[in-house]
Every structure is written in structure tokens, then in C-alpha cells.
Amino acid sequence: MKNLLKNKVIIITGSSRGIGGATARLAKKYGARVIVHDKDENKQLKKCAKALKTSYIFCDVADEIAVKKAVENVMRKEKKIDILVNCAGINSAKSFLETTDQDWLEVFKVNELGTVHFCKAVIPFMQKKGTGRIVNVASLRGYDVASGNTAYSASKAAIINLTASLAKEYAPTIAVNAVAPGFCDTDMSKTWTKAVRKKATQSLLGRIAKPDEIAEAILFLASDKAEFITGQTLLVDGGYSIAGK
Ligand code: NAI
DSSP states (O other), X not given: OTTTTTXXXXXXXTOXXXXXXXXXXXXHHTTOEEEXXXXXXXXXXXXXXXXXXXXXXXXXXXXHHHXXXXXHHHHHHHSOOOEEEEOXXXXXXXXXXXXXXXXXXXXXXXXXXXXXXXXXXXXXXXXXXXXXXXXXXXXXXGTSOOTTBHHHHHHHHHHHHHHHHHHHHHTTTEEEEEEEEXXXXXXXXXXXXXXXXXXXXXXXXXXXXXXXXXXXXXXXXXXXXGTTOOSOEEEESTTGGGXXX
């Protein structure tokens, strides 16, 4: 597995911490030329790039022009982009009646449009090269909804749909897949209520995921080992969605 991604140029959005951070570390271990990314040029991003001896880009994924410029910078430096992982995302934990239009717009701007912006910026370069792989990060909530999470769940369902649509539109040149993580221990999980935390351990495996375990699934789909897989969303939830059913 050491050479799984040897010399592949991979952009991973939202990769200064959490699932994106674990994916960046693992991709480096698998031989990739990793570009880490965050919303702004913060200490954590610089530290992460330094630790991986790699370069970084920063932009708000909701800002289409900034995303395009960041991707063009990568192209100038690396001359190619083999893999894009869209991992940046935010949670929105409110009951349906409490959510405002602003809440809906915010979560869709980051989770769905952020993915759209990076795909739009990267796809023309992959088309020119004649090959490419994209992995989007959806969520268990894109399938198996919970109350108090409507806007987030809808944004992740949109990513599952976008994944299949893009796979169809850009086959056979570009493979587009998604990973839908179940509960995973990251900064995002610190936003969960006690009740959610308790529920999260009720997977068939009796625990929540470590970021590395989600990263392995992402990089499998990003690699040539998944050559014949496109348009799919892989649910990585430790069996949570079928427990007790
Ligand atoms: P996290 O909060 O630790 O990391 C999210 C990353 O996205 C951070 O680096 C953050 O700065 C970046 N980000 C947020 N808004 C951004 C913006 N507007 N522009 C650029 N970057 C932005 O979260 P975690 O848990 O690592 O989540 C990663 C992905 O996995 C997200 O898409 C999340 O929805 C998804 N996910 C997480 C689960 C969990 O249990 N932690 C479960 C299911 C899905």
C-alpha cells in the first residue's frame, strides 16, 4: 500500500484537521503529492503543511472565484491534478422550526456549493489530462436522517446526488464517488449534544470512527484500486444504519 498514490497530485479541502487532516497524512504515506487546504491561512494549516512537507492553499469554498484562483495556483506549481477530495464541511444542528433561511444558505453554501466550486475548477484540467478521480465527503445523514439536523442532512443528500450526476456527466474520463461517514471523532463531533454522543456509540461495532478509518475509505476510492467504481457513495458507519433494524 506504500505506493498506492505514488506521485499523484491530490487536493484535499478542509484538511488542516479532522477527517481531511487524517486523509492528508495517509495520502502522504501512500506516496501522493498532497495539497492541504483550509478556509484561511491559519496556524493549523501552516503546521499541517510543514509536518507533511507539502504545500497549502487557502480559500473559502463558498467563494467560487477564490476557489478557481487557488486551483489555478496548484496547476501552475504541480502541472497536473490527479485527485480531488472535497472534505470541507460544516454542521448545522438546529430543530427545523428554529432554522432560518440564513442557516440553510450557510450550510448549502459550504457543503454543497463548496463541493460544486472545487469540482468546477478542477474538472477542466482533469478533462484535458484525460483522467481524474474525485471523492466527495457526504454523511450518514444524507441517507439516514435524524431530527434536529435537517439543513445539514439535506446538504449531504445533495452531495450524494451530485456525485452520481457528475459521474454520469464526466464518464469515462473522470470517476466521481463519495464516502458517507457515520459518527467520527473530530472537532465537528465536539458540537454534538450528550444524547447524540450516546447514540453515536450504538453502531454494530459499538464505537464511533477514528478519522483514519474514514481516510482509508476515501483514499481507496481515490486510488486506481477503485478503477471500475464510479457514481457510488460508500457508507462507512460501523453498521450504525442497520443496527437495531
Ligand atoms: P472538522 O470541523 O474537524 O473539519 C472541517 C474542515 O473544513 C476544517 O478544516 C474547516 O476549517 C474546513 N471548513 C469549514 N468551512 C469551510 C469553508 N467555508 N471553506 C473552507 N474550509 C472550510 O470536521 P470533520 O468532522 O473532519 O468533517 C469533515 C467532513 O466530514 C465534513 O464534510 C463533514 O460534514 C463530514 N462528516 C463528518 C462526520 C463526523 O462525525 N465528524 C460524520 C459525517 C460526515
